[in-house]
Amino acid sequence: MKGLGTRRKLLALYLGLALPFGGCIASHEDEQENKDMIVVGFSEVGAESDWRVANTESMRNTFTEEAGYELMFHDAKQKQDNQITAIRNYILQEVDYIVFAPIVETGWDEVLEEAREAQIPVIVVDRMISVCDQSLYTAWVGSDFRAEGDAAVKWLDEKLIEQGRDQEEIRIVHVLGTEGASAQLGRTAGLEAGLKAHSNWKLTARVMGEFTQAKTYEVILDLLDQGTEMDVIYCENDNSAFGAIQALEEKGICCGPEGDVLIISFDATRAGLTYCMEGKIALDVECNPLHGPRVKSIIEQLEEGKSPEKQWFVPETYFTRENLNQELIDSREY
């Protein structure tokens, strides 16, 4: 690995050269300050959900100049190609660290090989990557999406027993998130296991919600227009749940733990929890987006020459109407 802070040295060199020729008004203190800045190139998935916005804010609020960082931010607009291009640009610019929230799990080997050749540490955040050689990235921090799916299935199982519906046919509509994203793969795997374990659970439809309210609204409305019957809608994030609720309400269908349709969701954003407290979302499994300080802690360990944990799973919980109140919702950061 090359010495950390190449970009920092380049900045110092630039300032040193600029002063005599261009009349650059950087003082000695400015020069010293810039020299010490850690440059982080971050490529974010996009802005598809409230969760994502909170994640972006967490990164922006953490990697500030006051904290000693220069953050280069890139919005990939949900396209893997855009992320690959951004990573290549960060390599060219010799940033100190490359951080990215991968849209999908596969297809990263080549570009990460390039980052390795350039000796730039890569930190993966939120979703995971699937690479042949684990040394292509330095560390990952994010959620255990499979565990989230399992928690949702366990809750549904218990809820149906409590309602005395565990022998009834339960018609489930599954709204998928972005295909190939860890959040989709893990949550889907949880549901798949639940379907296998319960012969009375029937998958009546599987539709693409892309983690967005607009897309889910459209697909659920379509299903309702076709007369698809549903007892449960398994939405793979809060914004998807908002779209499903919007479509159901438009058709006069009531959702909630005691309503016609049980909505299961993931994220537990403030808006999601508000719906949950109102009873519209029956279960909201937490997915924590506040990764800025966690990534910073990984970088700090690297700066100190330490080896951070390769994988860091964030502890998470789940919410129902029963364990929610306004004070709790207001106290949450996202």
Ligand code: AHR
């Ligand atoms: O990868 C995390 C998921 O992506 C969140 O559940 C979702 O809201 C986001 O878009």
